[in-house]
Amino acid sequence: MAEKQQYAPMSTAGLIRYFDEEESQIKIRPEYVVYFSLAIAAMTLIVRFLV
DSSP: OOOOOOOOOHHHHHHHHHHHTOOOSOOOOHHHHHHHHHHHHHHHHHHHHHO
16 A cells, blocks of 8 residues: 655745745844934935925
């Protein structure tokens, strides 16, 4: 008789692969993203009300 093959559940089959390969070359601290966003917002307000 043929042996039964075991399959991984479809919901987790792709997730395991992508977690192993997740390596970003660009690393930005979250604080810098917030500071940059605040600077853009401030410049937008300055240009809006002074020009």
